[in-house]
Amino acid sequence: MHLPVDGRTVRLRPLAGADELAIAEAQGSPLETALVLLQRLASPADDGADDWSALSVTDFELLLLAFRRGLFGDLVRSDFFCPQDGCGERVEIEFSLADFVAGVTPGRPRGVSDDPDRPGWRRLGEAAFRPPAVRDQVMAQAGGGADLLARRCIEPPNPPARLKLRCVSAMEAIAPEVSQTLEGVCPGCGAPVRAVFHVPAFVVAEVQRAFGRITEEVDLIARAYHWSEAEILSLPRRRRQDYAARIRDRGLAA
Ligand SMILES: [Zn+2]
Structure with a gap:
């Protein structure tokens, strides 16, 4: 998969049982868990670094959605109750x-050029900036918020207000937000409703729900066939689920 902001090409390897277990048991925030997922599954097609926390937030979320499409398909269905x-x-x-x-289209605003001295940085007038990376977002979430993001991603740290605004809007054009608020109308009362579609939160909640059954499946298969945990985890996901379903069916029939 080609990443439009960082310009890199990344491969996602097929999911193995050990990956599912690691994600099911992950303890951190959705962002940190999503990072664990990509650190395990993504590898660079070039010789570049494979520290995915350095990836721009835009590319990170696009990569997560590519993973989700590969595993569960293209359609997202979600529901909530009208507030x-x-x-x-x-x-x-x-x-x-x-x-x-398809609506996420990184552009390049006028007046912005690559910083020849620092890969990933762009110049705009007297200032320089780079699109926020996942690690910046992790730090901002841990405390510091948007101010911390601006301090890490714009130089000098306190540019004149107008220049700072131009940098922020150039940043948003170069690395547009993937996560966004969806708007619709409640079928019951007709009121406008909004739902935040936050990519890491959505993907992590979905995979943790799906992967949460893995220990039960390992348990069922180990009891029935006396295979080791490592052997069962090395099975392709579909086959493991198939065996577990057969064992459950037999249990119900008995
Ligand atoms: Zn309503």
Whole structure:
């Protein structure tokens, strides 16, 4: 997969049982867990570094969505309850990830040039900036927020307000946000409703739900066939699920 902001090409290897277990057991924030996932599965097609925390947030989220499409398909279905007083109607949201990411189009605003001395940095007038990386976002979440992001990604750290604004808007054009707020109308009361589609939170919640059954599957198969944990984890996901389903069926039939 080609990453539009960083300009790199990355491969995702097929998921193995050990990956599922690691993700099911991961303890950190969704962002940190998503990082664990990509550190395990993604490898650079070039000779570049494979520290994915240095990836721009845009490319990181696009890569996560590519992984999700490979595993669960293109369609996203999600529902929540209308927050309007006295309504509480179930609102369903459904969309195609291909359509969703087609709207993410990194551009290059006028006046911005690559910084010849520092890869990843761009120059704009008297200032320089780079698109926020995943590690910046992890640090911002840990405390410091948007101010910390600006301090790490714009130089000099306190440019004049107008220049800072231009840098921020150039940054957003070069590395547009993938996560966004979806808007719709409640079918019950007609009120406008909004749902935040945060890519790491969505993908991590979904895979942790799906991967959460792995220990039960290992347990079932180990009891039935007396294979070791390592042997069972080395099975392709589909086959492991198949064996577990057969064992459950037999259990119900007995
Ligand atoms: Zn409603």
